[in-house]
Amino acid sequence: MRLKSSHLRFLVIILLTLVILSFADVATYMKGGWADKVLYMIMIDRFNDGDPSNNNQANVEYNPKDGAKYSGGDLKGIIDKIDYIKGLGVDGIWITPPIANQWWDPWVNYGGYHGYWARDFKKVDEHFGTLDDYKKLAEVLHKSNMYLIQDIVVNHVGNYFRFKNGNFELNTGSIPTSAPTQYPFNLNNYNDPEQQKRAIYHWTPDINNYSDPVQKLNYQMSGLDDLNTENPEVIQALKDSYKYWVQEVGVDGFRVDTAMYVPKSFFDEFFNAPDGIFSLKKNFIAFGETWLSSKPYESESDKEIASFFDHGFNSMLDFTLMEELRRVIKGGQPTDFLAYRLELRNEILKKGLLVTFIDNHDMERFGKGVTPNITQQALGLILTLPGLPVIYYGTEQYFEETRASMFKNGWGSFGEDHFNQNSDMYKFIQEAIKFRKNHPATRYGEVKVLLSEKRSSGLLVYTLKCSEEELFVVLNTSNEPRITNFKSPYESGTTLEPIYNIVGGTSTPIVVKEGGYITLRIPGRSLTLFSISPEKSDVYTPNVKVELEMKSGESISQLREIKGETNARTVYLYIDRKVESEQKIEPKDGKFSFTIDPMKFDPGEHILLVRAVGKTLKDTVYTEEIKINITLEKKVLAEVKDPMDDDSGLNYSYVYPTDATFKRQMDILETKAESIGSTLVISIKPRDLTKSWGPPYGFDHVTYQIFIDDPNKKGVSYLPLQNYEFSDWDWDYEIFATGWLSAIYTAKGSSKDKFGTQIGSPEVFVEDGWVKIIVKGDWIGNPSDFTNWTIYITSWDYDGIESKFRPLQQEPKAYIMGGGNPNDPLIMDDCWLEIK
Numbered sequence: 137m138r139l140k141s142s143h144l145r146f147l148v149i150i151l152l153t154l155v156i157l158s159f160a161d162v163a164t165y166m167k168g169g170w171a172d173k174v175l176y177m178i179m180i181d182r183f184n185d186g187d188p189s190n191n192n193q194a195n196v197e198y199n200p201k202d203g204a205k206y207s208g209g210d211l212k213g214i215i216d217k218i219d220y221i222k223g224l225g226v227d228g229i230w231i232t233p234p235i236a237n238q239w240w241d242p243w244v245n246y247g248g249y250h251g252y253w254a255r256d257f258k259k260v261d262e263h264f265g266t267l268d269d270y271k272k273l274a275e276v277l278h279k280s281n282m283y284l285i286q287d288i289v290v291n292h293v294g295n296y297f298r299f300k301n302g303n304f305e306l307n308t309g310s311i312p313t314s315a316p317t318q319y320p321f322n323l324n325n326y327n328d329p330e331q332q333k334r335a336i337y338h339w340t341p342d343i344n345n346y347s348d349p350v351q352k353l354n355y356q357m358s359g360l361d362d363l364n365t366e367n368p369e370v371i372q373a374l375k376d377s378y379k380y381w382v383q384e385v386g387v388d389g390f391r392v393d394t395a396m397y398v399p400k401s402f403f404d405e406f407f408n409a410p411d412g413i414f415s416l417k418k419n420f421i422a423f424g425e426t427w428l429s430s431k432p433y434e435s436e437s438d439k440e441i442a443s444f445f446d447h448g449f450n451s452m453l454d455f456t457l458m459e460e461l462r463r464v465i466k467g468g469q470p471t472d473f474l475a476y477r478l479e480l481r482n483e484i485l486k487k488g489l490l491v492t493f494i495d496n497h498d499m500e501r502f503g504k505g506v507t508p509n510i511t512q513q514a515l516g517l518i519l520t521l522p523g524l525p526v527i528y529y530g531t532e533q534y535f536e537e538t539r540a541s542m543f544k545n546g547w548g549s550f551g552e553d554h555f556n557q558n559s560d561m562y563k564f565i566q567e568a569i570k571f572r573k574n575h576p577a578t579r580y581g582e583v584k585v586l587l588s589e590k591r592s593s594g595l596l597v598y599t600l601k602c603s604e605e606e607l608f609v610v611l612n613t614s615n616e617p618r619i620t621n622f623k624s625p626y627e628s629g630t631t632l633e634p635i636y637n638i639v640g641g642t643s644t645p646i647v648v649k650e651g652g653y654i655t656l657r658i659p660g661r662s663l664t665l666f667s668i669s670p671e672k673s674d675v676y677t678p679n680v681k682v683e684l685e686m687k688s689g690e691s692i693s694q695l696r697e698i699k700g701e702t703n704a705r706t707v708y709l710y711i712d713r714k715v716e717s718e719q720k721i722e723p724k725d726g727k728f729s730f731t732i733d734p735m736k737f738d739p740g741e742h743i744l745l746v747r748a749v750g751k752t753l754k755d756t757v758y759t760e761e762i763k764i765n766i767t768l769e770k771k772v773l774a775e776v777k778d779p780m781d782d783d784s785g786l787n788y789s790y791v792y793p794t795d796a797t798f799k800r801q802m803d804i805l806e807t808k809a810e811s812i813g814s815t816l817v818i819s820i821k822p823r824d825l826t827k828s829w830g831p832p833y834g835f836d837h838v839t840y841q842i843f844i845d846d847p848n849k850k851g852v853s854y855l856p857l858q859n860y861e862f863s864d865w866d867w868d869y870e871i872f873a874t875g876w877l878s879a880i881y882t883a884k885g886s887s888k889d890k891f892g893t894q895i896g897s898p899e900v901f902v903e904d905g906w907v908k909i910i911v912k913g914d915w916i917g918n919p920s921d922f923t924n925w926t927i928y929i930t931s932w933d934y935d936g937i938e939s940k941f942r943p944l945q946q947e948p949k950a951y952i953m954g955g956g957n958p959n960d961p962l963i964m965d966d967c968w969l970e971i972k
Contacts, residue, residue, distance in 0.1 A: 170421050171579050173227040175526045179497050181249040182541040186212030193262050194311050197239035197247050200547050206249040207546035211269040220555050225569035228283030236261045238294030240311040244950045253294030256318040257377035274386045283388040290374050291394040292360035299341045338362045346830030365402045382416045395424030400447040407448030423451035423491045429832030430456040432473040442484045451489035465514045467897020471596035475588040482582050492523035500939040504536040505894045509639045509661050516638030516663045519568040520578040532562040538939045571636050576604040587622050590741050594618050608632050608666040612658045617715040621758035624654045629672040638663035647673045678755040680704045682748035691765040692734050699729045704748035735920040737766045738815045738913045768813040774969040775808040783965040790955040791948050799824035801838040802931040802964035809969045814913025819906045831875025834902030839874040839934040843867035845926040851883040856891050860961040873900050874934050927969040932962045
């Protein structure tokens with residue numbers, strides 16, 4: 137059938153209108169909407185206790201001295217601290233679920249203080265207060281022009297049943313009830329044919345393979361009873377439950393827990409159906425949790441997160457950026473990793489808003505083990521990037537414990553209140569938020585990367601540009617100053633004015649030189665934002681020249697002399713943009729030379745820069761950056777086979793926890809040390825390699841603490857947090873590696889109860905049954921010879937949520953080691969590598 141021209145014109149008009157509306161919606165959504173906000177995340181039980189009378193409900197579940205139990209925080213406690221929260225400059229709060237929970241689960245010896253183990257989706261938990269308290273919280277926030285975001289769960293309830301060895305069991309010891317109390321979620325007895333047929337639940341065992349899509353969407357996560365979210369009855373009950381909080385309390389948005397474990401079609405119905413959540417309130421925000429990891433330069437996880445924008449969500453938690461910030465800012469990995477992620481976000485932000493954060497209640501705090509300026513650098517970055525930034529409670533008070541309490545009577549508070557509005561971090565966040573609100577490019581700007589480091593920590597230079605303004609941003613993730621000379625897109629004479637130093641940046645304006653070149657000398661651990669001045673500056677042309685007899689891109693595998701010519705008085709050489717690498721060279725008859733020893737480098741790309749100074753400092757010129765590629769062979773330093781079945785502690789009495797996900801992961805079978813130039817590669821072969829919990833690095837239920845002794849240095853003899861000390865051996869570097877995170881520390885600043893100073897995050901991956909750990913030479917002094925070095929490897933397990941080593945008791949429990957006492961060495965197996 138052919139369309140008449142009038143019909144065709146009508147269709148074109150309709151299509152154009154839809155396109156225009158779609159762009160208008162995005163613009164409206166970004167500007168003047170949630171992209172202009174900053175949120176503060178609160179774990180209710182650990183924030184503030186406003187009503188002590190509701191703390192102890194059953195004489196079992198409440199104990200502020202026990203991190204597994206309720207501490208006493210409640211809704212009234214939040215109300216009492218609204219001025220403190222608002223003083224930060226945030227626009228609203230995101231609270232953990234306030235709903236009625238399973239208070240104590242004897243199967244795992246843990247409590248539901250966190251709010252994610254539902255007993256009744258339409259009732260406020262007795263520990264947190266009453267419905268009136270919740271309404272009052274919303275009222276107080278709204279009167280303060282602030283917003284209330286409620287965390288919700290649609291994937292599961294608490295742990296009320298399980299399938300053990302193929303048999304169905306009800307958790308009869310659960311407190312306060314052995315089943316949810318809300319209909320139809322109380323229909324949880326698989327042994328009742330009628331309840332089984334109603335299929336409110338999936339009636340499945342625990343997930344043991346997170347890469348299996350069937351298990352992911354239908355099996356139980358961590359033993360929590362998986363709701364059948366394909367069942368229309370369940371969908372309607374969940375819609376009814378969560379519409380209640382919008383209608384009754386007036387919440388302004390939802391954060392959806394474990395969204396990736398629920399079919400996307402559910403959210404189409406939940407949010408967008410005629411009776412869905414979005415039918416209730418304009419500008420309602422809904423952001424989902426999809427904790428997906430991305431390796432450097434990979435985008436599949438980013439695309440998967442963005443796919444939820446097509447299924448009801450108008451915003452999503454930016455997990456891949458969070459992991460990149462940890463990898464690059466905290467871990468010392470190449471800034472080019474972050475450059476890739478920032479430019480990738482440009483396109484994703486056109487589909488919906490990304491909620492940015494550096495940590496939350498389910499992971500180790502960003503600030504653990506690092507100096508405050510490193511945390512400030514990460515916070516400064518998310519507060520000057522497009523997205524919806526979230527500050528996790530306690531960050532402003534230097535918290536290192538993931539779920540510590542802000543109030544003095546709560547767990548992990550050390551008997552003190554932590555509401556100091558004069559703390560340096562509190563004031564830092566205040567100022568950063570204020571800057572964000574005054575500069576639209578930080579909220580809507582597109583990122584264009586100009587410079588990054590391909591192999592290490594150091595510089596990341598980019599622009600943020602929107603219709604209102606353009607900002608020039610310089611980040612240095614190294615602890616040391618960096619120097620560079622690079623070609624920019626700016627015209628000669630353009631002046632860049634520093635307008636905000638997040639952490640110790642430069643206050644000197646930058647004038648773009650002839651040819652668009654920019655020379656930077658940037659302090660360590662800094663972040664500076666520059667505006668583009670409308671005024672042009674005069675550019676001086678020095679009467680100095682310098683040339684090298686070497687082309688960029690050449691490979692070096694042995695000693696190499698590099699020659700150059702210049703009319704300068706003095707020449708300075710810099711390697712990898714490091715100011716501390718400066719070598720002063722005096723030319724003779726206009727010629728100079730220097731030697732590159734590849735054995736003192738990590739393999740891969742490196743950068744050389746030469747600065748030539750004439751009669752005065754004004755007569756200074758730089759070469760362009762010259763890239764060289766260091767190519768070296770791998771060398772085996774030491775390898776050892778370790779006996780099987782010796783994973784039972786130093787006195788052979790320890791036993792594994794009773795949870796079914798524990799196998800023999802801590803039994804070390806073989807270890808190996810190799811070098812590639814100054815890079816050290818440590819490989820460990822475990823007996824069982826499991827990934828029950830979906831670890832991004834490919835292994836779980838084991839953490840390796842690896843201690844390295846450089847014979848030329850004096851270290852320490854104790855093993856931090858492991859209850860063990862040597863009488864005749866010391867170490868200089870410690871590697872901490874789990875399937876989720878890694879770190880390398882120096883002995884400096886360590887104690888028996890504390891890791892040392894973190895200097896990086898080694899790359900960790902699984903290959904052919906081996907766990908491999910890459911230690912950059914930069915971190916260990918770039919040794920050219922490892923003779924007489926010693927490596928001591930230990931295994932244990934780590935609780936990522938509590939951010940501590942798995943505890944040890946006489947009797948094992950679900951997640952507690954057995955066969956010892958709390959103060960015994962936390963070493964399940966060990967192995968020595970001695971390099972001759």
